[in-house]
Amino acid sequence: MSGGLSNVNHMDNEHGFPDPELPENLSHLADIPELALAWDHAVASRRETARQFSALLDYRNRCREEAAGRHLFARSAADQAAVRDAGLLLGLGERTATIILNQAAEVREVLPLLWARFQAGAVCLDRLRKVAAATVPIADREDLLAVLDQEVSQLAAAMNPGELKHWLARRIPELDAQLYEQRAARAKEDRYVRIEHLDDGMSFIEALIPTAEAVALQRRLKAVARSMNLPQPADEEQDSRPGGEAAGHPGAAEGDDRTLAQKEADLFSAWLRDGRCYGAPVSAKICVMVSEETLTGQSNEPALGADRSWVLPAADIRKLATDPGAEHEWYAALTRKSTRGADRDILAVVYSGRFAPERLKDAIIFRDGICQAPGCTAPAERCDLDHIVPYDRDGPTSAENLWALCRRHHKMKSHGYLPAPPREPPDAGADRPEPRAEARAA
Numbered sequence: 001m002s003g004g005l006s007n008v009n010h011m012d013n014e015h016g017f018p019d020p021e022l023p024e025n026l027s028h029l030a031d032i033p034e035l036a037l038a039w040d041h042a043v044a045s046r047r048e049t050a051r052q053f054s055a056l057l058d059y060r061n062r063c064r065e066e067a068a069g070r071h072l073f074a075r076s077a078a079d080q081a082a083v084r085d086a087g088l089l090l091g092l093g094e095r096t097a098t099i100i101l102n103q104a105a106e107v108r109e110v111l112p113l114l115w116a117r118f119q120a121g122a123v124c125l126d127r128l129r130k131v132a133a134a135t136v137p138i139a140d141r142e143d144l145l146a147v148l149d150q151e152v153s154q155l156a157a158a159m160n161p162g163e164l165k166h167w168l169a170r171r172i173p174e175l176d177a178q179l180y181e182q183r184a185a186r187a188k189e190d191r192y193v194r195i196e197h198l199d200d201g202m203s204f205i206e207a208l209i210p211t212a213e214a215v216a217l218q219r220r221l222k223a224v225a226r227s228m229n230l231p232q233p234a235d236e237e238q239d240s241r242p243g244g245e246a247a248g249h250p251g252a253a254e255g256d257d258r259t260l261a262q263k264e265a266d267l268f269s270a271w272l273r274d275g276r277c278y279g280a281p282v283s284a285k286i287c288v289m290v291s292e293e294t295l296t297g298q299s300n301e302p303a304l305g306a307d308r309s310w311v312l313p314a315a316d317i318r319k320l321a322t323d324p325g326a327e328h329e330w331y332a333a334l335t336r337k338s339t340r341g342a343d344r345d346i347l348a349v350v351y352s353g354r355f356a357p358e359r360l361k362d363a364i365i366f367r368d369g370i371c372q373a374p375g376c377t378a379p380a381e382r383c384d385l386d387h388i389v390p391y392d393r394d395g396p397t398s399a400e401n402l403w404a405l406c407r408r409h410h411k412m413k414s415h416g417y418l419p420a421p422p423r424e425p426p427d428a429g430a431d432r433p434e435p436r437a438e439a440r441a442a
């Protein structure tokens, strides 16, 4: 970084790594002296972490080499001892140390460009680990790993951990749609529910179920829990809540001081216990983006959730699209493949029929996907629609002048701490229109 504010990172130039600049989306922060200094220290600290891990991996390799030729159990014990030593040094348990060292070793071996960025101080250990964890499905595909390495080494530094996780979730299925489709079909066979009883009279429920169902469940829980403050029709039968409270059924509104999380948990168990659906009838709305080729079966490119954080296998979205019990609304979108590979920028969303605010809102959910504040990954479906030019200053209620902002960033913008980014003209590098589906599961 220029500015001569510190000399922290310059000493590392003899290792051949150029000093990483602040990512472009954060470059304005480099003008603030305290933040520029903090960035220099962050770079230096990441470089130190990278050296630390290089040394630990070298040590582990040396222990392995020294035990080579011995019995399998002896070799395994030598490796475990090396990991234990590394764990002691890092202040971590053996289990955690094993996971972290395996991830670092994998990146050093199969993602050399990303490893170089780690050593240069551009990418932190947390991001490195996220990438390593996400590559499991393509672990034996050197060709795909090379493509991913090329892309992720360019992008990882500019994304926060949440953005990176979502990007990986989209990009890895896309690298080989066929492979993903096969893995997704196999993965369904492993579905289960596990109930574990804990202390304090509480239990834990874990379920591995297809994402299409989990998203519908999540949307429905949120929608019903939020609607509970509205007056509810009384159920004829009283039903006690878990915990023995006599406050009536889980949809009770009178004097209800439960948090949203508590309401969701109560609904979840009530629905499972007797199959009745308490609360106002609310449908679960899922916004999904899908190409025409996937719908017609010409392609197995997976569908993408509107917030770009999850993907659905092609077979699942075709099933959802033809489900007679679901209500569908279709939007055609003008898209462009961005340099981020998995990201499809939606430049314009067209909805058929007469203008209705709900459809404009949906269109912006598809276009923005997430809160538009830099680094925020709150889904647009749970955001406010903010007028970029305020309504009382003649800002129109139109797609061009509306953007999704989560409540927190909406407030920040209202106080003048969040400038609106300049929008590209909608026809720049536009791709052909692709249909996008919005499904309302009944």
Ligand SMILES: [Zn+2]
Binding pocket: 371, 372, 373, 376, 377, 378, 405, 406, 407, 408, 409
């Ligand atoms: Zn936000």
